[in-house]
Amino acid sequence: MSFLFHVRLKMQNSNLVQSITQQFAVTYQYTTYFTERVFGLDNPLLARCVESNWLPAKCLFVLDSGVAQARQSLLEEIERYAEAYKQQIAYKGTLVIPGGEVAKNDTGLFKQVLEAIHLKGICRHSYLIGIGGGAVLDMVGFAAAIAHRGIRHIRIPTTVLSQNDSGVGVKNSFNLFGKKNFLGTFQPPTAVINDFCFLETLSQRDWIAGIAEAIKVALIKEKTFFEEIERNADQLVKRNQQAMQAIIYRCAELHMQHIAQGGDPFERGSARPLDFGHWAAHKLESMSHYRLRHGEAVAIGMAIDCLYAHYQGFLAKPTVQRIFNLIQRLSLPLRAPEVFFKDAQGTYQVLKGIEEFREHLGGQLTITLINDIGKSFNVHEICLKTMQDSIYNLEKMEFNDPAADFLQISENSWQ
Ligand SMILES: NC(=O)c1ccc[n+]([C@@H]2O[C@H](COP(=O)([O-])OP(=O)(O)OC[C@H]3O[C@@H](n4cnc5c(N)ncnc54)[C@H](O)[C@@H]3O)[C@@H](O)[C@H]2O)c1
Ligand SMILES: [Zn+2]
Incomplete structure (x- = not known):
């Protein structure tokens, strides 16, 4: 709902100031799901998260290279899943980008994601689906927020930290001028899917590092x-x-x-x-x-x-x-x-x-x-x-x- 106020203010010096004020509220709702084997053919969750007036909706996946290396069959699993759920998902491919902070530092990588959105014809009713650690998700979320002024975005966090903290929130970001998170927006995702199976391949270091955010919240x-x-x-x-x-x-x-x-x-x-x-x-x-x-x-x-x-x-x-x-x-x-x-x-x-x-x-x-x-x-x-x-x-x-x-x-x- 929107309100328009037409106001004429008489100022002290008797200059007339005209203004139009408007006020509206936008409600956001998104769900974080907890599941296992998100790309198992018997798991319809991701397909159900893809909602659009024009099904099947175009879906472009961006995958953290650390996850791709740790689970070599994943690209195939995504393709098979998309094929099995082709009534909901019009598969537009999977772009693999380097995992870790480099994803948020390298403008070339950022441009690569935007270019894929452009070349694959991803629109505001399509989905950009990020799979990875907090860094890749931050960068992919930022690309989703600014391309076409906002593409629907689903996060599939794969580290402890991104599942308990960074992936479930409303922020995205990119580092610039040596400053962390210098760019970014507040843009809630369409959905978040925490698949615990991804954690199995995490290094001990990343398994432990994410617990720090849990201690913080506690x-x-x-x-x-x-x-x-x-x-x-x-x-x-x-x-x-x-x-x-x-x-x-x-x-x-x-x-x-x-x-x-x-x-x-x-x-x-x-x-x-x-x-x-x-x-x-x-x-x-x-x-x-x-x-x-x-x-x-x-x-x-x-x-x-x-x-x-x-x-x-x-x-x-x-x-x-x-x-x-x-x-x-x-x-x-x-x-x-x-x-x-x-x-x-x-x-x-x-x-x-x-x-x-x-x-x-x-x-x-x-x-x-x-x-x-x-x-x-x-x-x-x-x-x-x-x-x-x-x-x-x-x-x-x-x-x-x-x-x-x-x-x-x-x-x-x-x-
Ligand atoms: N947006 C927010 O609100 C928010 C909040 C907290 C942190 N962050 C950001 O999150 C980032 C840190 O995220 P992180 O701790 O997930 O680390 P990360 O994204 O840097 O990932 C760490 C390493 O783990 C690899 N990896 C990811 N998933 C894997 C898996 N399942 N198996 C094997 N390897 C895997 C990655 O390739 C990378 O090498 C920072 O950039 C931080 O600023 C954002
Ligand atoms: Zn933090």
């Missing part, structure tokens, strides 16, 4: 979820599928609830609770030239912000120890060499991430911290001295000695 939203991760930490490390599926489901649910009920789905304000630990994480990812996985960088970013919250008097020491303990049990990192890189003035370079974060959000600097497990709050300024101390102490801590009181703030501080 820390800002739900203590019982944090306790569930603690209880299952050993099973998770041992790749227990059931334990991981439960974590992914709850994390995705909390994430989606936040988007729908948090009051700011398209992040117009400056607060971004889901970005706990992310000001440092994004900076560390680019400083490491993406050697660090996003999830690993988030684990380190949370460690820095937990220490900071502790030294600022918000977070109790045993709570910080408990959080650090879980991160370590999961073999996620608490630090990396890049955290301690300094500029010519002796300042930790990672601190530039605070200003970049402010610039990215716009408006007032807003950083989410926690004062207990499951309880978050926002601060609008960061005490740089305490932050430097936090990073200094992170470097000096003895993590290998369980008896060490590694949280004692050092008197000599970072200088």
